Amino acid sequence: xxxxxxxxxxxxxxxxxxxxxxxxxxxxxxxxxxxxxxxxxxxxxxxxxxxxxxxxxxxxxxxxxxxxxxxxxxxxxxxxxxxxxxxxxxxxxxxxxxxxxxxxxxxxxxxxxxxxxxxxxxxxxxxxxxxxxxxxxxxxxxxxxxxxxxxxxxxxxxxxxxxxxxxxxxxxxxxxxxxxxxxxxxxxxxxxxxxxxxxxxxxxxxxxxxxxxxxxxxxxxxxxxxxxxxxxxxxxxxxxxxxxxxxxxxxxxxxxxxxxxxxxxxxxxxxxxxxxxx
Amino acid sequence: xxxxxxxxxxxxxxxxxxxxxxxxxxxxxxxxxxxxxxxxxxxxxxxxxxxxxxxxxxxxxxxxxxxxxxxxxxxxxxxxxxxxxxxxxxxxxxxxxxxxxxxxxxxxxxxxxxxxxxxxxxxxxxxxxxxxxxxxxxxxxxxxxxxxxxxxxxxxxxxxxxxxxxxxxxxxxxxxxxxxxxxxxxxxxxxxxxxxxxxxxxxxxxxxxxxxxxxxxxxxxxxxxxxxxxxxxxxxxxxxxxxxxxxxxxxxxxxxxxxxxxxxxxxxxxxxxxxxxxxxxxxxxxxxxxxxxxxxxxxxxxxxxxxxxxxxxxxx
Numbered sequence: 024x025x026x027x028x029x030x031x032x033x034x035x036x037x038x039x040x041x042x043x044x045x046x047x048x049x050x051x052x053x054x055x056x057x058x059x060x061x062x063x064x065x066x067x068x069x070x071x072x073x074x075x076x077x078x079x080x081x082x083x084x085x086x087x088x089x090x091x092x093x094x095x096x097x098x099x100x101x102x103x104x105x106x107x108x109x110x111x112x113x114x115x116x117x118x119x120x121x122x123x124x125x126x127x128x129x130x131x132x133x134x135x136x137x138x139x140x141x142x143x144x145x146x147x148x149x150x151x152x153x154x155x156x157x158x159x160x161x162x163x164x165x166x167x168x169x170x171x172x173x174x175x176x177x178x179x180x181x182x183x184x185x186x187x188x189x190x191x192x193x194x195x196x197x198x199x200x201x202x203x204x205x206x207x208x209x210x211x212x213x214x215x216x217x218x219x220x221x222x223x224x225x226x227x228x229x230x231x232x233x234x235x236x237x238x239x240x241x242x243x244x245x246x247x248x249x250x251x252x253x254x255x256x257x258x259x260x261x262x263x264x265x266x267x268x269x270x271x272x273x274x275x276x277x278x279x280x281x282x283x284x285x286x287x288x289x290x291x292x293x294x295x296x297x298x299x300x301x
Numbered sequence: 302x303x304x305x306x307x308x309x310x311x312x313x314x315x316x317x318x319x320x321x322x323x324x325x326x327x328x329x330x331x332x333x334x335x336x337x338x339x340x341x342x343x344x345x346x347x348x349x350x351x352x353x354x355x356x357x358x359x360x361x362x363x364x365x366x367x368x369x370x371x372x373x374x375x376x377x378x379x380x381x382x383x384x385x386x387x388x389x390x391x392x393x394x395x396x397x398x399x400x401x402x403x404x405x406x407x408x409x410x411x412x413x414x415x416x417x418x419x420x421x422x423x424x425x426x427x428x429x430x431x432x433x434x435x436x437x438x439x440x441x442x443x444x445x446x447x448x449x450x451x452x453x454x455x456x457x458x459x460x461x462x463x464x465x466x467x468x469x470x471x472x473x474x475x476x477x478x479x480x481x482x483x484x485x486x487x488x489x490x491x492x493x494x495x496x497x498x499x500x501x502x503x504x505x506x507x508x509x510x511x512x513x514x515x516x517x518x519x520x521x522x523x524x525x526x527x528x529x530x531x532x533x534x535x536x537x538x539x540x541x542x543x544x545x546x547x548x549x550x551x552x553x554x555x556x557x558x559x560x561x562x563x564x565x566x567x568x569x570x571x572x573x574x575x576x577x578x579x580x581x582x583x584x585x586x587x588x589x590x591x592x593x594x595x596x597x598x599x600x601x602x603x604x605x606x607x608x609x610x611x612x613x614x615x616x617x
């Protein structure tokens with residue numbers, strides 16, 4: 024009974040995320056209005072038949088800009104999280120595998136990156152690289168690298184002591200082979216869960232950065248930018264700001280729910296930890 | 302708390318602070334291209350004289366290690382550099398801007414952590430399908446609502462519904478205590494909500510965990526009331542992981558404060574650092590990042606010690 028409910032949740036979360044991702048990816052071919060086209064006579068319109076979510080301060084269609092903004096957001100955050108996963112994951116795995124001074128030096132360096140408040144470190148990186156969507160992606164990647172390193176080092180340490188790993192070593196398997204075909208496959212569930220949850224958080228960080236003017240620059244459609252621009256004419260028309268915020272919320276919520284549901288399904292031990300004994 | 306534990310933590314602390322200082326120091330040196338020309342380029346004409354003067358002022362012509370040594374030495378003596386535009390010590394500007402940020406963060410910790418205990422304890426007693434789902438969805442929603450959006454929506458609502466109330470800006474508490482607190486209400490709600498969601502969920506699961514322990518059953522068997530068991534026995538033990546989480550949340554809040562200050566036009570460190578970035582005033586950016594991060598590191602150090610004091614097991 025319980026498993027069934029978990030599977031329902033997972034199916035729902037997965038469908039929720041897939042719909043959003045597909046919508047964002049295929050936006051150019053779905054017949055939305057041109058997100059860049061400015062029609063000055065139709066500025067700051069509330070939702071209507073022509074523009075389902077209204078128009079912004081330059082007369083652009085809010086719905087189209089939101090879907091394209093979600094696209095920008097997903098491109099930036101998935102690039103960033105992939106880089107962080109590969110970099111941080113390798114660091115965590117190698118540190119757990121080789122231990123000793125390598126582990127100590129590398130993980131201490133990760134501690135230093137970890138010491139910065141997340142958004143502040145991202146802002147620092149962007150202040151060096153200059154504000155644009157790529158800098159935001161690199162900044163988020165740098166911020167999440169130590170998180171992945173820590174998240175994977177712990178379970179990897181346990182796996183390194185597992186009998187079959189010791190066995191593989193005893194029969195002379197190479198380090199690369201042990202790490203890639205014995206340790207890594209057992210970390211897949213941790214990786215899936217954490218990637219999903221960190222994507223959810225990264226979407227908020229990306230939105231914050233572009234809200235602050237440190238991410239994608241105009242006229243790129245960006246959810247964070249829509250919010251900061253919408254704030255300037257909030258009393259005239261709150262719609263662009265409100266819808267952009269809801270879009271950020273839905274994107275982030277979807278990935279967080281997916282991570283939560285994945286954790287329940289893939290690792291039943293964690294379920295009891297998280298929600299108490301059932 | 303034993304001395305070995307304390308010394309170990311102090312070594313960790315100095316290592317992290319050293320690493321942080323190196324990274325922050327390297328910031329200006331990592332700017333691609335000629336950092337000085339970039340800094341000057343924002344609002345003045347670039348002449349070779351000006352470049353040479355600023356290079357000299359920033360000590361950019363020495364070897365890197367020497368530069369770092371000088372920089373660290375001065376930083377330890379309270380000299381974090383001078384603003385490129387005003388020529389005044391950046392510490393002056395930071396010492397003014399730090400108070401709104403400290404107030405915003407401290408109030409948000411109080412609200413977020415304070416409310417999460419009764420909410421979490423209450424949620425731990427609500428069991429069963431519907432309650433579980435509500436708790437879960439509520440917690441995730443709290444975590445994923447963008448604080449700046451919540452801020453903007455609340456500004457809009459206040460402007461529409463309570464036209465006389467000023468929700469924006471900042472007045473020092475010493476000048477106008479009521480006006481100060483009134484303007485803090487919305488920013489604190491916006492900033493503390495994700496922390497509240499996170500900590501409530503943590504308190505709830507820690508409570509459920511504690512309620513399943515033997516000592517709780519023993520206490521009940523001895524005749525303690527249900528209320529007493531929940532609040533005296535289970536809650537106290539549930540608070541141990543809670544303390545660490547509060548420490549970690551401070552980092553989130555310090556980062557989130559940057560955005561919330563921008564939304565509510567609060568002249569704190571966030572606005573300071575963003576303004577400094579847009580005018581490429583790197584010494585000010587550098588110093589602000591250093592001050593905020595050092596504060597965060599020290600808060601977590603204090604939390605670690607507190608943790609060890611509450612739970613003697615961790616020192617062994």
